[in-house]
Amino acid sequence: MTYAPDEPALARRLEVATGVGPAWRCLRCGSFVPGPPRGRGPAEQAPVVLRGKLLRDAWILRLLAVDRFVRGTLLLLLAGVLVYFDERRDVFRSYVERDLPSFKPLVDELGIDPKQGVARIVLELFEVSHERLVWITVGIAAYGLLLLLEGVGLWGMRRWGEYVAAAATAAFLPFEVAGLLGHVSLLLLLTFLVNLFLVGYLVWTKRLFGVRGGRRAWDAERRQTSLLEVEEAAGSADG
Structure with missing residues (x-):
């Protein structure tokens, strides 16, 4: 460099x-x-050298980017599964009606309630109309693409990526609070706390939305960091 x-x-x-x-x-x-x-x-x-505080920031942002890449990819795969299911709904229905009774003794022996968990979701999918399932699939795919976009911006440490990640994550916080009020679980609580930390971390450290001087203060900090890098390198050369 x-x-x-x-x-x-x-x-x-x-x-x-x-x-x-x-x-x-x-x-x-x-x-x-x-x-x-x-x-x-x-x-x-x-150019700013990634070391010290900047290197720690880069690690945090790229760990968050990996999380976005994984979740976005899984959501796109789920959207693909729903499209495949919708196109072959009648075939799957015939499989369930034909094969499900043969599993009933095993289900009863294990004490599994077929009206709960994944089995309930699968059975309810057959009752969802084609139009509604299309909108659900579009929503899942759109959210998956949004997560991948966040991942690209966070991995490249782009300011627009930090804005997208902070805004998109903050938009879902009210839904997570509503979910916790309806049913408190460890997974929901951890998800809420992680997302709350992410929003606070990005807004505070990256000076987003005008916080701590906003873009002007952020640019000044970057310029000062660049100048210090050059002066430090020049001082080392003299030594």
Whole structure:
């Protein structure tokens, strides 16, 4: 990550002459790399090296991105399963009507209630109209695509991705609260707390929606970080 700052004093401290031509100091590892710099401009606009606090932020954002990728992919697969089911509903219905009675002794022996859990959901799917199932599938697919979009933005540490993730997650918090009021479970509670932490973390640390000075303060922080990276590299070169 070599960079030639416009400031002559800093540029002179980051460049050395070698037998194969000029070499520039890498802002990440500190080595001098022969050849032209990969970037030029004011020192405050230099690329930011991911280390320390920035590296921790990158780890958190990319862990969240992985979560979004996994959940988005699973939802798209579920949407595909619903499309397949809707196209072959009569075939599946005949299978259930033909084979389900043969499993009744085993179900009774295990004490499983066929009107509860996954079995109940499967049986209720047969009663859902084609039009309603289409809208349900579209909603699931749209949410899956939204999660994948969040994942792309968070993995690339893009500001728009942070906005999308914060807004989309916050929009579902009221539904999660309603779910907890209706039936408290450990899974629902953990999901709510994780999503609440995500919204708070993004809004506070990334200065979203005008918090802590908003975009102007965020840009100033990035510029200051870039300038410090260049000055630190120049000081190390002198040493």
